[in-house]
Amino acid sequence: xxxxLEARDVSKHFTVRSAVGSTSVVRAVEDATVALExxxxxxxxxxxxxxxxxxxxxxxxxxxxxxGEIRLDGAPANGATRAYHRxxxxxxxxxFGSLNPLHRVRYNLERALRLHHGVRDKAERxxxxxxxxxxxxxxxxxxxxxKFPHELSGGQRQRxxxxxxxxxxxxxxxxxxxISMLDVSIRLEMxxxxxxxxxxxxxxxxxxxxDIASARYLCDRIVVMYAGRMVExxxxxxVIANPRHPYTRLLIESSPDPARAVDDRxxxxxxxxxxxxxxxxxxxxxxxxxxxxxCPFAMDVxxxxxxxxxxxxxGQWTHCWLHEDEGEG
Amino acid sequence: MTETLPGTATDPAAxxxxxxxxxxxxxxxxxxxxxxxxxxxDVSFTLHRGxxxxxxxxxxxxxxxxxxxxxxxxxxxxxxxxxxxxxxxxxxxxxxxxxxxxGRELRRLRWTTLSIVLQSAMDALNPVMRVGAQFxxxxxxxxxxxxxxxxxxxxxxxxGMVGVSAxxxxAYPHELSGGMRQRxxxxxxxxxxxxxxxxxxxxxxxxxxxxxQILAQVxxxxxxxxxxxxxxxxxxxxxxxxxxxxxxMYAGRIVxxxxxxxLYAEPRHPYTRGLRDSFPPLRAPLRRLTGITGSPPDLRRPxxxxxxxxxxxxxxxxxxxxxxxxxxxxxxxxxxxxxxxGS
Amino acid sequence: xRADLLRGWKVRFGLAVLxxxxxxxxxxxxxxxxxxxxxxxxxxxxxxxxxxSADHLLGTTQFGQDVLAQTIAGARGSMFVGFLAATxxxxxxxxxxxxxxxxxxxxxNGLNFxxxxxxxxxxxxxxxxxxGYMQGTGLWMIALIVGLFGWSGGARxxxxxxxxxxxxxxxxxxxMLGEPxxxxxxxxxxxxxxxxxAAMFLHGIIGGVMxxxxxxxxxxxxxxxxxxxxxxQAAQQQSAVLRGFWWWFVPPGLCIALxxxxxxxVNFGVDELSNxxxxxxxxxxxxxxxxxxxxxxxx
Numbered sequence: 007x008x009x010x011l012e013a014r015d016v017s018k019h020f021t022v023r024s025a026v027g028s029t030s031v032v033r034a035v036e037d038a039t040v041a042l043e044x045x046x047x048x049x050x051x052x053x054x055x056x057x058x059x060x061x062x063x064x065x066x067x068x069x070x071x072x073x074g075e076i077r078l079d080g081a082p083a084n085g086a087t088r089a090y091h092r093x094x095x096x097x098x099x100x101x102f103g104s105l106n107p108l109h110r111v112r113y114n115l116e117r118a119l120r121l122h123h124g125v126r127d128k129a130e131r132x133x134x135x136x137x138x139x140x141x142x143x144x145x146x147x148x149x150x151x152x153k154f155p156h157e158l159s160g161g162q163r164q165r166x167x168x169x170x171x172x173x174x175x176x177x178x179x180x181x182x183x184x185i186s187m188l189d190v191s192i193r194l195e196m197x198x199x200x201x202x203x204x205x206x207x208x209x210x211x212x213x214x215x216x217d218i219a220s221a222r223y224l225c226d227r228i229v230v231m232y233a234g235r236m237v238e239x240x241x242x243x244x245v246i247a248n249p250r251h252p253y254t255r256l257l258i259e260s261s262p263d264p265a266r267a268v269d270d271r272x273x274x275x276x277x278x279x280x281x282x283x284x285x286x287x288x289x290x291x292x293x294x295x296x297x298x299x300x301c302p303f304a305m306d307v308x309x310x311x312x313x314x315x316x317x318x319x320x321g322q323w324t325h326c327w328l329h330e331d332e333g334e335g
Numbered sequence: 336m337t338e339t340l341p342g343t344a345t346d347p348a349a350x351x352x353x354x355x356x357x358x359x360x361x362x363x364x365x366x367x368x369x370x371x372x373x374x375x376x377d378v379s380f381t382l383h384r385g386x387x388x389x390x391x392x393x394x395x396x397x398x399x400x401x402x403x404x405x406x407x408x409x410x411x412x413x414x415x416x417x418x419x420x421x422x423x424x425x426x427x428x429x430x431x432x433x434x435x436x437x438g439r440e441l442r443r444l445r446w447t448t449l450s451i452v453l454q455s456a457m458d459a460l461n462p463v464m465r466v467g468a469q470f471x472x473x474x475x476x477x478x479x480x481x482x483x484x485x486x487x488x489x490x491x492x493x494x495g496m497v498g499v500s501a502x503x504x505x506a507y508p509h510e511l512s513g514g515m516r517q518r519x520x521x522x523x524x525x526x527x528x529x530x531x532x533x534x535x536x537x538x539x540x541x542x543x544x545x546x547x548q549i550l551a552q553v554x555x556x557x558x559x560x561x562x563x564x565x566x567x568x569x570x571x572x573x574x575x576x577x578x579x580x581x582x583x584m585y586a587g588r589i590v591x592x593x594x595x596x597x598l599y600a601e602p603r604h605p606y607t608r609g610l611r612d613s614f615p616p617l618r619a620p621l622r623r624l625t626g627i628t629g630s631p632p633d634l635r636r637p638x639x640x641x642x643x644x645x646x647x648x649x650x651x652x653x654x655x656x657x658x659x660x661x662x663x664x665x666x667x668x669x670x671x672x673x674x675x676x677g678s
Numbered sequence: 679x680r681a682d683l684l685r686g687w688k689v690r691f692g693l694a695v696l697x698x699x700x701x702x703x704x705x706x707x708x709x710x711x712x713x714x715x716x717x718x719x720x721x722x723x724x725x726x727x728x729x730x731s732a733d734h735l736l737g738t739t740q741f742g743q744d745v746l747a748q749t750i751a752g753a754r755g756s757m758f759v760g761f762l763a764a765t766x767x768x769x770x771x772x773x774x775x776x777x778x779x780x781x782x783x784x785x786x787n788g789l790n791f792x793x794x795x796x797x798x799x800x801x802x803x804x805x806x807x808x809x810g811y812m813q814g815t816g817l818w819m820i821a822l823i824v825g826l827f828g829w830s831g832g833a834r835x836x837x838x839x840x841x842x843x844x845x846x847x848x849x850x851x852x853x854m855l856g857e858p859x860x861x862x863x864x865x866x867x868x869x870x871x872x873x874x875x876a877a878m879f880l881h882g883i884i885g886g887v888m889x890x891x892x893x894x895x896x897x898x899x900x901x902x903x904x905x906x907x908x909x910x911q912a913a914q915q916q917s918a919v920l921r922g923f924w925w926w927f928v929p930p931g932l933c934i935a936l937x938x939x940x941x942x943x944v945n946f947g948v949d950e951l952s953n954x955x956x957x958x959x960x961x962x963x964x965x966x967x968x969x970x971x972x973x974x975x976x977x
Contacts, residue, residue, distance in 0.1 A: 053542035053543070053544065053545075054542055066854060068850065068854075088856045091854050091855065091856055092856075095854065095855075096851075096854055098847045098850070098851060100847055103846055103847035103848060104847040104848050104850075104851045105848055105851075106848040106849075106852070106866055107848075108869045108870070109865075117852070117855060117857065118855050121855060121856040121857065122855075122856060159630040159631075160394075161630060162630070167851070170851070170855065174855065174856075189393040189394055189569070189630070189631055190393055190569050190570075190571070190610060190613050190614075190626075191393055191609060191610060191613050191626050191627035191631070192626055192627070192630065193613060193626060194612075194613055194615070194624045194625060194626030195625065195626050195628070198623070198625065216542055216543065217543075218543075218617065219572075219614065219615045219616065219617045220615055222615065222617065222621070223615035223621060223624070246617065246618070247618075256544055257543065257544060258617070259547075260543045260544045260546065260547035261543050261617055262543075262570065262572040262573040262575075262576050262614075262617075263572065263576075263616065263617040263618060264572050264575035264576055264595075264599045264611075264614075265599075265616050265617070265618060265619045266576075266618070275547060275550050275551035275554050275576075275577075284512050284514050284515070284545065
């Protein structure tokens with residue numbers, strides 16, 4: 007199937023001016039490639055500062071990429087963004103921030119309907135607002151339709167945000183950590199809702215998260231980012247069970263998993279873990295592979311040249327010199 | 336899971352010698368509006384020397400209120416309206432009730448017996464003071480004979496303990512990375528060798544790799560120094576790996592308290608089970624999980640009876656009338672009507 | 679929010695005083711004509727510079743005019759200048775400040791330059807020059823000048839606020855929904871600035887009243903019109919202070935001071951509302967906190 011939304015080798019550099027007037031370039035995203043097919047959920051996993059939010063905003067066309075291109079339905083996206091946003095909608099992380107506290111639930115949904123479907127008839131508009139609220143399980147509808155955001159819980163607000171995005175009837179939803187600000191006990195309901203929307207409407211979803219366990223629960227494919235670059239991707243079970251890139255391995259080992267049958271906590275919290283250093287600055291990232299300063303397997307070539315993409319028969323791929331000769335080419 | 340720690344004897348039977356903190360019937364109220372809101376209700380637990388007690392709960396569970404009450408950092412309108420916080424000194428002296436302690440006595444105990452690590456290190460470190468100078472301040476406040484040079488040396492040593500190189504002692508907080516700042520604030524909390532460290536989501540602001548590194552260091556330091564930890568977070572999956580025992584809070588009450596292993600394998604309270612199943616597994620086979628329906632309760636209007644009953648899938652007649660009390664059910668303390676008295 | 683605002687005594691008192699003067703401005707001439715029955719311009723030759731008496735409750739001026747009637751009539755002039763100047767100033771501040779903060783970039787640079795230009799301009803000398811040039815300045819002209827030269831500080835504040843509000847997620851979210859800029863500014867950003875705009879308007883009123891009085895004192899006013907400023911100016915010219923005619927200049931001065939105080943009090947209330955840290959603990963809460971603490975320490 008042809009991808010509905012695609013980023014091809016996109017990079018985004020921000021120029022920041024310091025107080026003394028000197029400028030520096032933040033290389034937030036470098037050569038990122040990702041494709042979303044209809045009905046598919048791709049998880050973009052990375053730490054804070056890995057560039058995943060920048061990539062989401064590039065895909066939402068809040069920024070223009072410095073190099074590379076975004077393609078929607080196979081055609082390069084440029085020009086008017088209104089038409090673009092009819093197909094691509096972004097869900098923000100913070101449901102408290104992404105709804106104007108002064109507007110009722112109804113206002114948010116009605117604006118979306120008016121702007122994109124020109125629904126002017128009042129009864130028709132009302133019917134569609136109710137339908138949207140039902141789809142995100144805000145029922146009984148009358149209880150929510152005229153509420154202000156502050157009268158709703160965090161989970162309910164995020165449902166309103168999702169309903170507002172759905173009102174546009176997009177083909178792609180970009181979820182920028184859509185559950186990380188919600189209470190733990192209601193996060194799964196939100197993931198189940200997103201999954202249902204994918205099945206019902208054939209939506210493509212990019213799920214951006216730092217939590218690899220929730221990525222595994224929801225998505226089909228995982229893409230791992232580190233310091234602005236994609237390091238590994240592939241079918242989720244393959245990536246988690248058999249990570250190829252040392253960073254992916256570190257990430258998976260570091261994620262809490264109470265089911266791990268390890269009795270000794272010293273082993274769980276590896277003794278050597280304290281010496282692993284920190285993610286690099288994006289203003290002056292390390293040459294070669296950006297993970298090499300922390301990588302236990304770093305070789306000479308890692309310090310000088312960025313590793314090429316290696317693809318494996320199972321659909322997995324990685325950018326790592328360790329696997330250079332293993333792949334299909 | 337009563338693991339033996341080098342340097343400390345953690346045998347619960349040997350209490351009270353081994354108890355460091357005994358919380359009894361703690362009530363905390365917020366005296367705002369017309370009706371006071373009870374944010375912590377009848378919270379009781381004991382903390383043993385060198386033990387890590389995890390406290391897990393969602394927003395409105397009272398876990399943050401509990402922290403400020405334990406450390407006496409609360410401000411009006413929050414008030415501890417009932418209960419005791421009995422601190423048992425290391426030398427075996429008579430227990431001290433932290434609730435009734437005067438400000439002066441409390442200041443003497445802070446840092447030397449009781450310290451806190453906050454969620455954001457930026458809030459704990461003074462942005463206009465060099466990191467090392469803040470250690471020197473803390474050290475010299477509690478030991479006036481310590482001269483400046485020795486204090487700086489000790490500061491560098493403490494930073495070294497958490498893996499921050501000694502030359503960073505001269506840096507200002509904003510010159511350190513987020514992970515380093517959080518480690519520095521942990522070292523600062525440990526500067527005067529406290530018996531008890533309260534940690535309020537210390538790793539929420541850093542990513543998982545850094546989280547693991549920081550917690551590894553906390554575990555190592557605890558082995559070396561023998562302090563006890565109350566670790567508060569919403570991340571139950573992390574607590575189950577990290578803590579010796581875990582208390583689950585809901586609507587201001589402890590609903591279940593037990594060892595991490597038993598809470599993971601055999602949670603008794605429906606809320607505990609729901610919370611555990613809110614974390615999808617990383618390796619175990621996937622199945623459809625549902626979390627818990629409904630929203631956390633509004634403490635201004637707590638539900639009648641068991642506060643969890645509106646969201647509970649196993650509720651029956653009476654759950655909305657009678658309040659279940661915390662009782663020993665097969666080794667864990669559970670507050671639920673599913674386990675009738677005498678069972 | 680509105681109920682909260684009205685809870686504090688400061689706001690209630692301030693609003694009551696402002697309302698009183700607004701009513702006085704509207705019904706002043708009617709009161710003079712039908713209640714007092716005195717024409718503020720009429721010269722009572724029987725009572726020249728007379729202290730307060732039954733006939734003239736607040737005494738008379740050098741010219742035998744009734745001070746009370748003049749003060750009442752002057753309310754209209756002063757309040758007119760205050761309101762008109764505040765309206766003009768606030769309007770310009772909104773039109774310059776909000777787009778600058780919302781659009782950023784080139785628009786911001788241009789508008790910010792304009793703001794800074796007006797900010798560093800020596801306003802008083804300029805007003806004097808303009809007023810001198812225009813000759814025969816009426817209250818209209820004075821209000822216009824005060825408004826036109828007094829908006830820059832407000833525009834700066836609004837720019838900063840609009841900058842912060844328009845970078846919030848909900849504005850981005852609505853932009854992504856396809857909302858046009860016009861609607862984003864007026865329906866998403868502007869409603870969050872109403873507190874600031876209201877405060878600015880109140881400041882503008884005080885500023886207008888004061889500026890009118892100040893200019894009149896310096897002799898720039900329509901000598902035919904009656905306002906508190908012209909009253910004080912007349913009193914000063916006739917050396918009322920030296921001659922001890924306190925009833926002549928105290929009433930208009932007091933009125934100006936009262937309006938200033940009232941607007942400041944309302945402003946305090948608005949501040950407290952937007953910054954809860956300033957809010958005083960309500961007495962009932964403090965009391966309950968104390969009893970709870972006492973109970974806690976006994977237990």
